[in-house]
Amino acid sequence: MIRVKVQRDRRGRIRRLKVSGxxxxxxxGQDIVCAAVSALTxxxxxxxxxxxxVSLPATARNGFLDLDVPPDLPDEISDQVQLLLESCVFGLWQTAVQYRHHVTMSGEVKGRWNAC
Known part of the structure; x- marks a missing residue:
């Protein structure tokens, strides 16, 4: 099982993303779900x-990603990083919906796209 945890700050911006399993x-080598999650992250x-x-502070290794978003990014860059993060989390969420027995998501998952 792949576990995805999303942490947001009080403004709803993604501060941390953890993926494991x-x-x-x-x-x-044949697992399309692992391939999808790996490609997205x-x-x-x-x-x-x-x-x-922007080099995001991240630990990445076989089946594991722990990524922290620096709080001191300039506003314009921070907004762009957030868009990429939201896109990734949205893709992970879509994968979890399609393969619910293989991917779970926790934390504050939904963001700007929560109408989906």
Whole structure:
């Protein structure tokens, strides 16, 4: 089971994202649920770095991501980082809805897209 935990600040902005575990949908190397979650989270980290020049403090290793959002980012950059984070969390939520026996989400999951 993949576990996703989203923590937000009092303004509703994502402050921390933790992802751990393995989906168990299929054998290693064939697991499309693990592949989807990995693609979403790695794209988040790489997009922040490549597109925004922001290195998010993160620990990432086999089946685990713990990412903290720096509170002192300039407003414009912070807004862009938040958009990428919301997109990632939305993708993770959609994956959890589709594969509810393999991905669970906890914490303050829904953000700007909570009408979905």
């Amino acid at each position: 393995h989906a168990g949908w299929s054998e290693a 790695l794209n988040l980290v790489n997009s922040c770095q490549s597109l925004l020049g």
